[in-house]
Each structure stands twice: as structure tokens, then as C-alpha cells.
Amino acid sequence: MTAIRVRFTKLGKVRFTSHRDVARIFERALRKAAIDVAYTEGFSPRPKIAFGLALSTGHESLAEYLDIALPESRDVDATEVPGRLSPALPAGIDVAAAAPVQPGDASLQESVTSCTWRIELRDTRLEAADRLVTTALAADELMLTRIRKGKEVTDDLRPAVLSLAIDDFADAGPHVALLAELATQPRGLRPNELLQVLDPEVEAGSVLRIAQWVARDGAKVEPLVPREDSSVVRDHPQHLALARRRSPAVA
Amino acid sequence: MSSIWLRLEHLLGKVQKPARYIGCEDGARAPDHAPHKVAWLLAYPDTYEIGLPNQGLQILYEILNERPDAVAERTYAPWTDLEEILRAEGLPLFSVDTHRPAGDFDVLAFNLSAELTYTNVLNMVDLAGIPVRVADRAPGDAVIGAGGHCTFNPEPLADFLDFVVLGDGEEAVGEVTEAIAGWKDAGKPDRRSLHLALAQVEGVYVPALYEPTFDGPRMTGIAPVDPRVPVTVEKRTIADLGAWPYPKRQLVPLTEVVHDRLNVEVFRGCTRGCRFCQAGMITRPVRERPAEQVKQMVADGIRRTGYDEVALTSLSTADMSGIEDIVQSTVGCGDNISVSLPSLRVDAFTVNIAADIQSARRTGLTFAPEAGTWRMRQVINKLITEDDLYAAVDAAYSQGWRRMKLYFLTGLPTETDEDTLGIATLARNVVEIGRRYHKHPSVKVSVGGFVPKPFTPFQWFGQNTQEELFRKVNLLRDELRKDRQVQLTWHDSRASVAEGIASRGDRRIGRVIEQVWRNGGTFQEWSEHFDLGLWTDALAANGLSLEDVVYRHREEDEVLPWDHLSAGLHKDFLWQDWRDALDELGLEDCRWTPCYDCGACTGYSIEHVVASATPPAGGSQGTGQRVVVRSGAG
Numbered sequence: 001m002t003a004i005r006v007r008f009t010k011l012g013k014v015r016f017t018s019h020r021d022v023a024r025i026f027e028r029a030l031r032k033a034a035i036d037v038a039y040t041e042g043f044s045p046r047p048k049i050a051f052g053l054a055l056s057t058g059h060e061s062l063a064e065y066l067d068i069a070l071p072e073s074r075d076v077d078a079t080e081v082p083g084r085l086s087p088a089l090p091a092g093i094d095v096a097a098a099a100p101v102q103p104g105d106a107s108l109q110e111s112v113t114s115c116t117w118r119i120e121l122r123d124t125r126l127e128a129a130d131r132l133v134t135t136a137l138a139a140d141e142l143m144l145t146r147i148r149k150g151k152e153v154t155d156d157l158r159p160a161v162l163s164l165a166i167d168d169f170a171d172a173g174p175h176v177a178l179l180a181e182l183a184t185q186p187r188g189l190r191p192n193e194l195l196q197v198l199d200p201e202v203e204a205g206s207v208l209r210i211a212q213w214v215a216r217d218g219a220k221v222e223p224l225v226p227r228e229d230s231s232v233v234r235d236h237p238q239h240l241a242l243a244r245r246r247s248p249a250v251a
Numbered sequence: 252m253s254s255i256w257l258r259l260e261h262l263l264g265k266v267q268k269p270a271r272y273i274g275c276e277d278g279a280r281a282p283d284h285a286p287h288k289v290a291w292l293l294a295y296p297d298t299y300e301i302g303l304p305n306q307g308l309q310i311l312y313e314i315l316n317e318r319p320d321a322v323a324e325r326t327y328a329p330w331t332d333l334e335e336i337l338r339a340e341g342l343p344l345f346s347v348d349t350h351r352p353a354g355d356f357d358v359l360a361f362n363l364s365a366e367l368t369y370t371n372v373l374n375m376v377d378l379a380g381i382p383v384r385v386a387d388r389a390p391g392d393a394v395i396g397a398g399g400h401c402t403f404n405p406e407p408l409a410d411f412l413d414f415v416v417l418g419d420g421e422e423a424v425g426e427v428t429e430a431i432a433g434w435k436d437a438g439k440p441d442r443r444s445l446h447l448a449l450a451q452v453e454g455v456y457v458p459a460l461y462e463p464t465f466d467g468p469r470m471t472g473i474a475p476v477d478p479r480v481p482v483t484v485e486k487r488t489i490a491d492l493g494a495w496p497y498p499k500r501q502l503v504p505l506t507e508v509v510h511d512r513l514n515v516e517v518f519r520g521c522t523r524g525c526r527f528c529q530a531g532m533i534t535r536p537v538r539e540r541p542a543e544q545v546k547q548m549v550a551d552g553i554r555r556t557g558y559d560e561v562a563l564t565s566l567s568t569a570d571m572s573g574i575e576d577i578v579q580s581t582v583g584c585g586d587n588i589s590v591s592l593p594s595l596r597v598d599a600f601t602v603n604i605a606a607d608i609q610s611a612r613r614t615g616l617t618f619a620p621e622a623g624t625w626r627m628r629q630v631i632n633k634l635i636t637e638d639d640l641y642a643a644v645d646a647a648y649s650q651g652w653r654r655m656k657l658y659f660l661t662g663l664p665t666e667t668d669e670d671t672l673g674i675a676t677l678a679r680n681v682v683e684i685g686r687r688y689h690k691h692p693s694v695k696v697s698v699g700g701f702v703p704k705p706f707t708p709f710q711w712f713g714q715n716t717q718e719e720l721f722r723k724v725n726l727l728r729d730e731l732r733k734d735r736q737v738q739l740t741w742h743d744s745r746a747s748v749a750e751g752i753a754s755r756g757d758r759r760i761g762r763v764i765e766q767v768w769r770n771g772g773t774f775q776e777w778s779e780h781f782d783l784g785l786w787t788d789a790l791a792a793n794g795l796s797l798e799d800v801v802y803r804h805r806e807e808d809e810v811l812p813w814d815h816l817s818a819g820l821h822k823d824f825l826w827q828d829w830r831d832a833l834d835e836l837g838l839e840d841c842r843w844t845p846c847y848d849c850g851a852c853t854g855y856s857i858e859h860v861v862a863s864a865t866p867p868a869g870g871s872q873g874t875g876q877r878v879v880v881r882s883g884a885g
């Protein structure tokens with residue numbers, strides 16, 4: 001074993017921290033939890049940890065991933081990691097599961113092919129939201145002009161919208177919300193960009209990443225190899241209720 | 252009393268760096284508000300990144316929350332983008348701990364560490380929905396207070412502050428709490444009764460109870476308006492730092508801030524006697540923390556916070572008794588722990604300590620010779636010879652450091668162009684030494700404009716004009732233009748002028764600060780917001796001039812705006828030290844030599860707390876040099 005992959009949440013006030021902030025939070029948490037980590041070489045050694053797709057500052061998530069490189073010939077029991085890391089992390093960031101990264105596994109950045117999102121629409125009536133969904137799904141193309149690397153790029157987002165529906169979960173809160181599976185490859189589609197193409201007037205409320213997906217042997221699975229003996233799911237009553245409905249991987 | 256979080260939450264998606272406003276730090280307390288408790292909102296009048304690490308506020312935050320009669324939360328200046336949204340939405344300044352409106356607290360207390368933040372104080376009070384002027388406040392409005400180094404001349408903020416604490420806050424904050432609790436129990440009657448109660452607390456100055464007199468442009472005196480109020484307010488000094496092992500749970504922010512590391516204060520006070528240095532004058536005497544307590548705080552702190560960098564803080568950490576041992580112990584607290592010693596002394600001994608601690612990250616080292624020639628350094632009592640500096644630099648290069656940073660001041664008393672250009676000579680010689688060890692040594696030279704401060708021997712000195720500071724910087728730029736290995740950076744001379752207005756101004760400067768603020772002058776510490784025009788316009792509108800407030804030499808018998816306050820230092824001691832400065836005469840560090848009765852110990856019946864009876868390697872200035880100094884009396 002050379003690395004451990006963990007799945008963690010980013011919920012509540014901590015959602016306003018940046019990707020870089022989260023990296024630093026984990027560096028400190030690993031030291032607090034006294035988990036041995038491989039360090040980079042050089043003048044300023046840093047723990048070797050690798051995050052997957054960046055989550056925009058302000059979005060929440062039930063499914064963030066992190067690979068932690070371990071020192072040579074050091075065996076860490078993956079089942080212990082959630083229990084040791086979570087108490088060292090701020091409220092809202094909880095390590096829910098951990099498993100060894102299998103030799104030959106692609107990096108998180110490369111392997112994730114799509115994400116499932118819950119996107120609240122502020123001040124939008126259910127009928128209006130329903131119309132947006134119906135129109136989008138019926139459209140042959142959804143053209144949007146975006147700034148990419150300083151250049152204006154216009155492309156069709158329709159292929160990246162893998163699924164789109166109204167969230168009909170009863171206790172979802174005061175705002176109507178969409179459930180959307182959006183591709184991350186070849187070109188990623190962000191929740192805010194989806195809203196922009198659906199209706200530029202609609203403002204996003206809270207945005208929650210429910211799951212990230214990788215393609216393995218033709219199947220869509222979560223990036224954390226689900227093996228009974230090494231994967232641990234800890235109990236988060238308020239979020240698991242939500243998660244269980246959405247994502248079969250969080251079982 | 253309730254949180255505005257639900258109204259704030261979606262607005263945070265629209266601002267830069269929203270993590271500034273969420274709190275959630277490791278070490279943050281869950282405040283337990285109750286009607287019988289005095290609720291403090293501790294405020295830093297600049298951004299979260301600058302304010303959160305402030306050790307003074309963190310210490311008070313813990314002490315107050317440990318008291319049964321108090322509760323404390325924190326707030327920082329919202330950046331202009333959020334301020335605009337708050338004003339548009341009708342939302343007030345709030346605490347970051349529970350997002351309660353600032354106006355719901357009993358006390359809003361500011362740390363004042365930099366004069367250019369004063370306009371932010373007014374802005375935050377206004378955002379809290381509280382009248383900015385004491386005279387306009389109703390009994391129910393929050394009490395506005397301040398502490399920190401700048402309060403040794405609080406007159407520019409006198410119109411806006413209900414109370415000011417001079418000196419160490421550890422003990423005073425409890426007594427202020429009791430005074431406010433008594434007033435609160437009485438149903439918050441008129442504000443005058445609150446002011447009288449606060450003025451009974453030692454170290455507390457209540458500006459509204461004092462009135463200055465003027466004769467034309469000149470201040471002639473300042474006296475209490477009530478016989479129950481002390482004529483002179485003395486600062487507070489805790490005798491034993493070991494009795495106050497705070498912060499016990501340093502706040503670990505979720506987002507990056509300045510000084511983002513474990514900070515452990517190893518001693519307070521400094522008697523090196525650098526004449527430009529207000530901190531060294533007003534925090535006397537030296538009080539070392541017991542070495543064992545330092546080690547314990549470091550070990551506990553590393554374990555709890557997960558930080559891998561520790562700063563051992565003080566005004567000159569290499570002077571700490573047994574510093575090598577403390578450093579060794581700190582490094583031994585874990586793998587890859589790096590230690591930083593802010594305020595390094597300039598000598599080889601210090602470099603050797605640095606070598607012990609920076610085995611892993613030996614990148615840059617900073618020294619502060621402060622002036623370019625030996626003559627100039629005698630004037631300012633920074634008694635480092637060129638040989639000291641070169642030996643230190645040689646030691647540093649030879650032990651693997653590649654980048655040197657040198658700090659200097661310009662605009663010092665008696666400074667000639669030769670002194671200014673001496674900075675360039677020193678920098679070039681440092682590059683030459685570096686060439687013996689590296690192909691491309693890099694030397695960064697940082698030059699600040701000197702601003703005279705209250706309670707220093709230079710308090711009588713007329714600050715260099717903006718044009719003169721600008722000319723001196725240009726002189727250096729021209730001189731170093733062809734030296735590609737020396738990188739020169741300098742402080743904006745215009746900001747030094749504004750700082751000078753607030754540093755030694757009297758009560759009339761309050762109207763200037765208010766006008767700068769009303770005309771949009773917030774975040775004056777930030778170059779993108781600083782505007783000297785706002786300050787000079789406001790001065791002119793109030794019949795004041797830069798010449799009179801900033802550039803003028805003060806007379807020996809002149810009343811200074813802070814004469815009714817005391818940092819323990821005798822005014823005649825400071826005057827003598829000023830004369831000695833002009834005579835280029837140094838003064839020894841009294842921690843290891845006989846007392847010369849500056850007043851900071853004798854006035855308060857306290858003493859230095861220094862574990863080692865002998866000075867560090869090389870004499871009382873630590874430099875190994877024989878220098879002409881004025882000795883102590885005893």
C-alpha cells in the first residue's frame with residue numbers, strides 16, 4: 001500500500017473556505033492525528049496529499065476525495081483513518097470513508113468523469129423550474145460562451161448534462177432545487193454555468209455536490225473502491241438521510 | 252439578541268474571501284451569553300487576515316471567557332465589498348463567532364496597533380449602528396473602548412472612545428468588566444456615571460472626563476473635569492508573565508492569515524533602548540516567561556494545533572535567557588518543526604541559534620541594522636558596528652542562507668545624505684560577502700520612513716517632510732540603480748505623513764480623522780485605498796497644518812498631548828536621552844547593568860524578570876563591541 005484515499009464532506013460554514021484552505025486544514029489535521037505521511041523533498045517539505053476536482057468556494061459537498069501518500073513500508077489501517085482524522089477537522093468537514101488506493105489506480109483528477117449536484121434556485125417557483133428542466137432536456141444543443149484561459153469560448157453544453165430533474169425530496173428546504181449529473185470530461189460543466197444557460201436570471205442558492213463518479217470496467221462507481229473490509233462509513237444522521245436517497249455509493 | 256447568519260449566508264457568496272467572516276477557528280469558544288454577564292465584542296480595525304493573529308486580542312478573549320461575569324466574541328473590519336452589501340441590506344457589523352449584531356454587545360473594544368487603522372474604528376462603530384462620537388451616545392449604546400500600543404496617545408480618538416486601557420490588559424480587563432457590570436446592574440443610567448466608574452480603574456483613561464486647553468495653535472494643558480478623576484493615568488504592568496500563560500488555546504483559522512503559525516511570547520518588554528522604538532519604551536521592564544513554561548506552551552500548542560511552525564515572539568528574542576535550550580526543545584517537539592525568531596539581533600551568536608533551528612528551511616534571514624552609518628546608529632542607540640553586521644552575514648552565508656533582508660529607517664534625527672547613502676554601502680558589502688559563498692547572492696533592502704512616537708526620546712523631533720523622505724529614498728534608488736543584486740523596497744512617504752498626523756496629534760485631530768472617514772477614507776493601511784489628499788484636505792478644513800502637527804520640532808517645555816498619561820518613564824529621562832542622541836552617545840541595556848532610573852520599574856515597584864544575570868555573548872549590547880555609553884547611576 002502506498003496511499004489511502006478518503007472521502008470527506010464540506011458542509012455548513014466551512015463551505016466558504018477555499019480549495020487551498022482545505023489543503024492546509026488537512027495538513028494540520030494529519031499532524032494532529034499523528035498519521036504518518038510521506039513528505040515532499042526540498043527546502044520546504046510538505047505532506048504529499050492530492051485532491052480531486054476543486055470545489056468552488058461556497059459550494060457544499062458530501063463527496064470530496066483526497067489521496068494521502070504514506071511513507072515507504074509504512075502500513076496504516078485504512079479503517080482507522082476516519083475515526084482519527086475527523087476529530088482533528090473543523091465542524092462540517094468529516095472523513096466518512098477511507099480505503100487503500102490500488103496500485104495502478106488513476107489519480108483523482110484524471111479519473112472522475114461526472115458529478116451529481118443538488119442546485120437550489122432562489123426565488124423560483126416550482127412550475128418555472130419544471131419548465132427549465134423540460135426545455136433543457138428537449139434541446140438539441142445548449143450553447144454558452146465562457147471565458148476559458150483568457151479566451152472566449154462558445155460551446156454546446158448539452159452533452160455534458162447527463163441527467164437533470166427537480167429534486168422532489170420533501171424536506172429539502174424552502175427553495176426548489178435541481179438534481180443534475182454533469183460531466184467533468186472532456187470539458188467540465190459547473191453548476192453556475194448550467195444555470196446561466198438555463199436562465200441567466202435565476203440565482204443559485206446553496207449548491208451541494210452529492211457524488212463524484214468514475215468509470216471502471218464499464219460501470220459507474222464512486223472513486224473510493226467499495227470493499228467491505230476496508231471501507232468505513234461513519235454515521236452522520238442529518239446528512240446521511242439526504243445522501244442515502246441520492247447516491248447508492250453512500251450506503 | 253440573535254444571529255444574523257441566515258440573512259448573511261447567501262450574501263457571502265458574492266464577496267472576496269468569504270472565509271474571513273465565518274469564524275469556526277480551532278480554539279474559538281462557544282459563547283454562553285446571559286443577562287448578568289458583560290458581553291464584550293473584541294475588535295481589530297483591519298481585515299481578518301491582519302487582525303486574527305493579534306495576540307493581545309486572543310489573550311483577552313480567553314481571559315474574559317474564563318470569567319463567570321463576562322463573555323467575549325470577536326470581529327474584524329469587513330472588506331469594502333461586504334461593507335457595501337451590509338449597508339445596502341441594512342445589516343450591521345457582526346461577530347464572527349456567532350454572527351450577533353455588534354450593537355447587541357455591552358462593549359466594543361478595539362486593539363489599536365497602527366494609526367492608519369483609526370478611520371476603520373469609526374467605520375466599524377458606525378456599521379454597528381452606534382453614534383461615532385461619545386457625546387452623541389445614549390446610555391443603551393455599546394461602550395466603546397481601546398487598548399494596544401497606540402493608546403499611549405489616544406487624543407486623536409478621544410472624541411470617539413468611552414475608555415482607553417494603557418499597558419498590559421490581562422488584569423485591567425477584569426476590573427473594567429466589573430465596573431461595567433455594576434453600571435449594567437444599575438440599569439445603565441447616564442453615561443457620565445459609567446465614565447466615572449471606569450475612571451476609577453487603574454490604567455483606564457476616560458477622555459470625556461478630561462479637557463484640553465489651547466492658546467492659539469498651542470496646547471497649554473489637559474486636566475480632569477471632575478475631582479474624582481486622577482490627574483495622571485498610569486499604565487498597567489503585569490509583574491509576572493509566568494502567571495499569565497495565555498493564549499492557552501491559540502486560535503487556528505481555517506483560512507490563511509499573517510503570522511499563520513504557533514506564536515509563543517517568550518518575554519515582554521525590551522530595554523535595549525533603541526530610541527526610535529515606542530514598543531521598547533512603553534513595555535518596560537523586561538519580563539521573561541519561565542523557560543519551562545515556554546517549552547510547555549510550545550509542546551502543548553504543537554500537539555493541539557497541528558502547526559509545524561513556531562514563532563518565539565518578543566521584541567528581541569535572541570536576548571531571552573537560555574534561548575538555545577528553548578530552541579532545541581522546540582525543534583524536538585516533532586518532525587519537520589521549524590522555528591522562527593522574529594526580531595533577530597544582528598550578531599553571529601544569533602545566526603548560530605538560527606542555524607540550530609532552520610536545518611530544513613534555510614532560505615532567508617532578516618537583520619535590522621536600522622541605519623546606514625555607525626554615527627547614525629549611535630544616535631538611535633542601535634549599537635551594532637559594521638563588523639557585527641558583516642560577521643553575522645558571513646556566518647549566515649557560510650551556513651547555507653542565500654537571501655538576506657536588511658531593514659532600515661530613513662528620516663532619523665540628524666541624518667545626513669552620507670548616513671542615508673551608508674545604507675547602500677552596507678548593502679553592497681553584504682553582497683560582496685555573499686559572493687564568497689554563492690554565485691548570485693540576493694540582498695533585499697527595505698527602507699521605512701521614520702515617524703516619531705509618543706513616550707520615546709524622539710517624541711520632540713520634527714518628522715522629515717514628505718518631500719524630504721521622498722528625496723532620500725530617491726537618493727538611494729539612484730545610488731543602487733546599477734546594483735542588480737540589491738533589491739530596494741521602500742515605504743510610501745505619503746503614508747508616513749498621515750501616520751505622523753495621528754501619532755502625535757492632539758484632540759483636534761479627531762475632527763480630521765472623522766472627516767477622512769466621512770469622505771470614504773477607510774483601509775488607509777492599504778496602498779490601494781490610501782489617499783493623503785483626504786488627510787491634508789481635512790487638516791486644512793480644520794485650520795491645522797502639516798507643518799505644525801507633523802514637521803515641527805517640539806520645545807522642551809511644551810505641553811505634549813499625552814502629558815497626562817504615563818508609561819512610567821520620567822519625562823526628564825526621555826529628554827536627557829534625546830540630548831544624548833544628539834551628542835551621539837549610546838546608553839547601555841539596563842537589564843544587565845545598573846539602573847538609570849527611567850521610571851518604568853521604580854515608579855511601579857516592579858523589577859526586571861530575567862533568568863540570566865549575565866548578558867549574552869559580547870557585552871550589554873550583545874555585540875562584543877567597546878562603545879562609549881552613558882552608564883547607570885547606581
